Every structure is written in C-alpha cells, then in structure tokens.
Amino acid sequence: MTHVESTSVAVSRRIEAGASEIFQILADPRRHTEIDGSEMLRGAITDSVVSGVGDVFAMRMYYEQFGDYEMNNHVVEFELDRRITWEPERRDLEEDMWHHRWGFELTPDGAGATVVTETFDCSRAPEEGRNAVKNGQAWLGAMTATLERLDALCTGKPAAHAAS
Numbered sequence: 001m002t003h004v005e006s007t008s009v010a011v012s013r014r015i016e017a018g019a020s021e022i023f024q025i026l027a028d029p030r031r032h033t034e035i036d037g038s039e040m041l042r043g044a045i046t047d048s049v050v051s052g053v054g055d056v057f058a059m060r061m062y063y064e065q066f067g068d069y070e071m072n073n074h075v076v077e078f079e080l081d082r083r084i085t086w087e088p089e090r091r092d093l094e095e096d097m098w099h100h101r102w103g104f105e106l107t108p109d110g111a112g113a114t115v116v117t118e119t120f121d122c123s124r125a126p127e128e129g130r131n132a133v134k135n136g137q138a139w140l141g142a143m144t145a146t147l148e149r150l151d152a153l154c155t156g157k158p159a160a161h162a163a164s
Helices: 019-026 029-035 127-132 134-155
Strands: 002-004 008-015 041-044 056-063 067-079 083-090 101-108 114-121
Touching (some): 019 029, 019 114, 029 056, 029 134
Antiparallel strands (some): 008 114, 083 101
C-alpha cells in the first residue's frame, strides 16, 4: 500500500514476523545494507544499535551525482518495537540540514505479523530539497523494495524485485 501527501510519502507492507524481531533490524545500522532498496548504502560507520532519541548513527553512501559520501542520522523519534525516525545530514560537508525524515512505524497485525510503514517526509526541507526528490515520490520504488527485502530477511521468502 502506498500513501502520498504533498511533501511526504509512505509505503506499507504486512510482514509475517513480530514487531520486536523487525525493530531489531531497523535499530541496527549494521543491518541497513541488507534491506536498502535504494542500493545507496555502502555500510555502517557506527556499530552501536540505536537506543533512543538523540542517538546518531553514521552510514557510508554512494549516489551517482555525489559519488561516495557519509551521512549522520539523528534519531528524532524512538519507541521500542513501534517507531524509529531519523533526520540525515551530510557528515563529510559543512552544509545546512534539510531536516527531511526517514522513519518506520510498526503496527502489530494478528499473531506473529506486523504492518511496517516506511515514511519519507520532506515537509521541513527547503524548496530545492523537496523539488530534488519530487516531494518524496522519487523514493517510492526504493521504499517498496526496502520493505520487500525486510520481509525476505524476516521470513526467508525471496524479495519479489530489486529497486526501480
């Protein structure tokens, strides 16, 4: 299921795994490359699991327009087994943060299943940032692929397709 607002997008998927199991993967930056549907992540710099608001985890990234770069991700929402959200900022450049947010919300859905919703919110970003990602719509394919990979990781079922 996909939901689009003017400056945020969300993709949901029901995964046959408990919220705790799923959250353990989402809170561990070392696991993010396993589920990354954008294929931009190159690895975690930080090796500690996120434990609350205020934590910062760093990732190595690659994007054709930027080449290799690094991001600090500032955790702004954290509810154990329920919600994790962060605001990324370039770690390797001095520039203003765009204050866009990536997050996951987990909603139990029956015995042993969870609806996972990934959200990209660029409502706090400057206009140039919102335009660069088409108000988040540029990420829908990657978000769908991320949830497919998360599902496959949790259930052992193969992901249907790679990122668009």
